[in-house]
Amino acid sequence: MKLAFLGGAKEVGRVAIALRAGGNFILLDYGVTVDQEPLFPMHVAPKDVDAIILSHCHLDHSGATPALYVRGGKPVYGTSLTFELSELLISDFIKIAGYYLPYEYVELQTMMYNCVNLNYGESAEVKGISFKLLNSGHVPGSAQAILEADGKRLLYTGDFNTRRTRLLKGADLIDDELDAVVIEGTYANEDHPNRADVERDFVNAVREVAEGGGTILVPAFSVGRSQEILCVLYAHRFEHPISLDGMAKEASQILLRHASSLLDPRLYAEAARNAYWVEDWQDRRVIARRPGVIISPAGMLKGGPAAFYLSEVGRSDRNAVFLVSYQIRGTPGRELLDKGACTINGREHKVKASVRRFDFSSHCGASELIEFLRRLKGSPTVYVVHADEENSKLFVKRAQEEVGLKAVAPNVGEVYDV
Ligand SMILES: [Zn+2]
Numbered sequence: 411m412k413l414a415f416l417g418g419a420k421e422v423g424r425v426a427i428a429l430r431a432g433g434n435f436i437l438l439d440y441g442v443t444v445d446q447e448p449l450f451p452m453h454v455a456p457k458d459v460d461a462i463i464l465s466h467c468h469l470d471h472s473g474a475t476p477a478l479y480v481r482g483g484k485p486v487y488g489t490s491l492t493f494e495l496s497e498l499l500i501s502d503f504i505k506i507a508g509y510y511l512p513y514e515y516v517e518l519q520t521m522m523y524n525c526v527n528l529n530y531g532e533s534a535e536v537k538g539i540s541f542k543l544l545n546s547g548h549v550p551g552s553a554q555a556i557l558e559a560d561g562k563r564l565l566y567t568g569d570f571n572t573r574r575t576r577l578l579k580g581a582d583l584i585d586d587e588l589d590a591v592v593i594e595g596t597y598a599n600e601d602h603p604n605r606a607d608v609e610r611d612f613v614n615a616v617r618e619v620a621e622g623g624g625t626i627l628v629p630a631f632s633v634g635r636s637q638e639i640l641c642v643l644y645a646h647r648f649e650h651p652i653s654l655d656g657m658a659k660e661a662s663q664i665l666l667r668h669a670s671s672l673l674d675p676r677l678y679a680e681a682a683r684n685a686y687w688v689e690d691w692q693d694r695r696v697i698a699r700r701p702g703v704i705i706s707p708a709g710m711l712k713g714g715p716a717a718f719y720l721s722e723v724g725r726s727d728r729n730a731v732f733l734v735s736y737q738i739r740g741t742p743g744r745e746l747l748d749k750g751a752c753t754i755n756g757r758e759h760k761v762k763a764s765v766r767r768f769d770f771s772s773h774c775g776a777s778e779l780i781e782f783l784r785r786l787k788g789s790p791t792v793y794v795v796h797a798d799e800e801n802s803k804l805f806v807k808r809a810q811e812e813v814g815l816k817a818v819a820p821n822v823g824e825v826y827d828v
């Protein structure tokens with residue numbers, strides 16, 4: 411079995427890993443780095459690819475996949491929820507990115523036509539490479555994959571979170587003996603704070619602003635984080651109005667149809683029903699000026715209705731902007747956190763509202779990564795992906811020294827024999 415790292419190595423973004431066994435070829439994810447200009451993984455000839463396994467919907471894992479469907483089809487395996495959410499996110503990506511993508515809607519449609527749904531635990535086989543998906547606890551529908559070929563067994567974690575959240579169970583633990591593990595190391599350098607504490611701090615802070623007559627803007631990713639915040643507020647019996655806007659509405663609608671894949675389907679359904687789903691601009695102007703919470707993409711304020719809300723909510727020090735995800739350097743969200751002001755689409759926003767960040771991460775923290783490796787059976791070689799260069803090296807060192815496993819941080823373009 412050979413592994414080639416086509417992207418997502420010593421970087422967070424454009425994940426693409428090729429697995430070759432006995433002349434056959436499976437791709438594990440084929441994503442893009444979404445920046446000013448999208449960055450794609452190394453090219454593969456679509457005709458060489460026998461199948462693709464999609465770990466989850468995020469564009470850094472799914473966003474380049476339609477490029478493999480310019481001519482004809484090959485099966486793409488994943489959970490049905492991953493496919494519905496990927497279609498939503500990739501459609502939006504096409505709309506925003508414009509002409510320079512190497513594919514269009516028609517390729518996305520061909521890809522959707524070739525989807526093969528797999529439930530967690532269900533097995534499949536492509537030309538002698540067998541595999542199954544397991545829950546990864548990262549976003550709804552997300553999966554880890556265990557693959558077997560040439561008498562070797564490999565685990566690909568995708569993005570994963572072993573801690574339970576309001577929305578999802580923690581990632582499944584792996585019982586199988588492994589020869590190799592390809593693992594994400596996004597947070598190899600830090601632990602996340604205790605989740606219950608984060609929830610309590612967040613709800614207290616939101617309540618305080620609302621009780622003072624203020625509006626709280628919560629910029630959040632459409633998929634996962636928006637619904638997590640809905641559930642957190644509902645579970646804590648938050649008594650002021652909650653509004654939901656932008657693509658978070660479509661994602662929430664999809665999750666209502668797939669509520670059984672969530673940890674607590676009833677909590678989610680009630681939390682979604684409890685929120686007001688914003689319909690139009692008149693709605694937006696009204697809710698931006700009344701006490702309550704507005705949950706809206708984009709999570710890092712790069713666009714979406716959150717940009718409009720910021721200009722309204724930001725005007726008064728009675729209001730607040732609570733960021734609920736990591737803010738990447740160079741995004742308006744990060745600028746706002748660092749300087750209290752930011753520029754969106756060329757327009758400068760001076761923000762009087764109070765600004766805070768709460769760590770609702772859906773990735774493992776450093777201790778969970780090490781603990782996960784400790785529990786693995788066999789003596790697998792560790793390949794670290796989905797981490798910047800520093801964290802990749804740090805994670806390799808810890809895996810070697812603290813867990814006693816052979817570990818490497820591949821570079822893009824490198825090939826390894828498992
Ligand atoms: Zn992800």
Ligand SMILES: [Zn+2]
Nearest residue numbers: 468470471569
């Ligand atoms: Zn990712």
